[in-house]
Amino acid sequence: MPISDTQPVATTLPARYYTDPDLFRDELERFYCKTWICAGRANQVPMPGDYFLREVAGESIIITRDGSDVLQSFFNVCRHRGTRICAGSEGHFAGRIQCGYHGWTYGLDGKLIGAPHAQESICRENYPLNRVHAAVWDGHIFINLSPEPTPLACQLEDLPKMFLHWNMAGLRMHRRIQYEVKANWKLIMLNYNECLHCPILHPALSAITDYLSGENAEPHRGYIGGTMKFQGGAKTMSKDGKLRRDYLPGLNAHERSRVYYYAVFPNLLLSLHPDYVMTHTLWPRAVDRTDVICEWHFHPDEMVKANFEADDAVEFWDITNREDWAISELSQAGIKSRVHKPGPYSRCESLPHAFDQMVLDRENQERKKQVR
Ligand code: FES
Numbered sequence: 001m002p003i004s005d006t007q008p009v010a011t012t013l014p015a016r017y018y019t020d021p022d023l024f025r026d027e028l029e030r031f032y033c034k035t036w037i038c039a040g041r042a043n044q045v046p047m048p049g050d051y052f053l054r055e056v057a058g059e060s061i062i063i064t065r066d067g068s069d070v071l072q073s074f075f076n077v078c079r080h081r082g083t084r085i086c087a088g089s090e091g092h093f094a095g096r097i098q099c100g101y102h103g104w105t106y107g108l109d110g111k112l113i114g115a116p117h118a119q120e121s122i123c124r125e126n127y128p129l130n131r132v133h134a135a136v137w138d139g140h141i142f143i144n145l146s147p148e149p150t151p152l153a154c155q156l157e158d159l160p161k162m163f164l165h166w167n168m169a170g171l172r173m174h175r176r177i178q179y180e181v182k183a184n185w186k187l188i189m190l191n192y193n194e195c196l197h198c199p200i201l202h203p204a205l206s207a208i209t210d211y212l213s214g215e216n217a218e219p220h221r222g223y224i225g226g227t228m229k230f231q232g233g234a235k236t237m238s239k240d241g242k243l244r245r246d247y248l249p250g251l252n253a254h255e256r257s258r259v260y261y262y263a264v265f266p267n268l269l270l271s272l273h274p275d276y277v278m279t280h281t282l283w284p285r286a287v288d289r290t291d292v293i294c295e296w297h298f299h300p301d302e303m304v305k306a307n308f309e310a311d312d313a314v315e316f317w318d319i320t321n322r323e324d325w326a327i328s329e330l331s332q333a334g335i336k337s338r339v340h341k342p343g344p345y346s347r348c349e350s351l352p353h354a355f356d357q358m359v360l361d362r363e364n365q366e367r368k369k370q371v372r
């Protein structure tokens with residue numbers, strides 16, 4: 001039945017959700033400091049002492065592996081006088097983490113093991129690095145800045161079971177590209193979750209997948225997503241749709257015939273292809289600026305082949321990414337206009353609408369908690 005203007009229509013969120021710095025700060029707390037966020041991949045820190053940093057809500061977070069092979073995460077803040085300990089974005093600790101100011105030294109498990117000239121009376125057990133909770137799902141590292149988070153499994157719901165066949169933990173990263181997008185993080189989420197724009201914005205993508213073939217899964221509390229089928233003989237998302245790598249082992253005929261696009265709130269976009277996996281993680285920097293880290297992960301058996309090729313997939317998505325970032329930046333620019341008012345969503349935009357509802361629901365829940 002056609003939607004008439006007299007019926008209530010779902011609309012986009014008011015402009016302030018994309019332009020108000022105070023609302024942005026509240027959202028950072030709500031989504032990026034109190035829930036699990038995807039920080040990277042477990043194989044970024046294969047050896048004890050390997051580390052990388054992530055910046056979230058103005059905090060610098062260390063992610064490393066200790067001598068017992070346990071993933072560890074800490075605030076990058078010395079317990080002596082608060083100095084940021086690591087400056088480099090990644091590297092290797094030689095068995096310990098030492099502050100460059102006065103030499104306070106911590107084990108890879110965060111315990112204080114040395115404090116030069118500290119008074120005898122201070123109890124070292126009282127000064128470990130401030131811990132950040134870390135957990136791994138199928139090779140993806142998640143961190144949670146809240147002191148007592150609910151288990152990661154609760155946030156992921158049925159995703160681990162649903163994507164078991166891709167065995168993501170067994171894949172290796174081939175390429176990473178970092179983008180700086182002048183748009184609010186939610187606009188990037190909204191853009192990822194609909195393909196109504198594909199025929200206009202992505203001619204290359206539209207040649208190999210049918211934007212109307214999308215089948216959306218029922219929106220969940222922690223994620224939204226769906227699948228899209230290949231068309232015209234295409235077998236994967238690449239410049240010409242040609243399959244240049246074997247299918248990922250474990251995928252059935254159904255899973256080989258489409259791409260799975262899932263947004264795992266708040267910051268992971270998972271694009272599961274028949275022969276590789278692409279991930280985006282979103283890192284909000286300001287109300288109108290987001291860093292996006294995009295990575296392409298392949299099966300190691302393919303990567304060691306002499307004729308291994310990946311440029312077809314990387315270049316295809318790099319072009320598509322840039323098209324999406326450019327339109328997201330134009331959205332950001334237009335939304336802040338004095339004349340802009342929320343516009344109507346079509347039926348093809350049910351996932352963006354579900355995302356908006358999730359944003360509002362969490363805001364309401366937070367408000368209720370504060371009132372109590
Ligand atoms: S601030 Fe780190 S050792 Fe003094």
Ligand SMILES: [Fe+2]
Nearest residue numbers: 191197202324
């Ligand atoms: Fe797009």
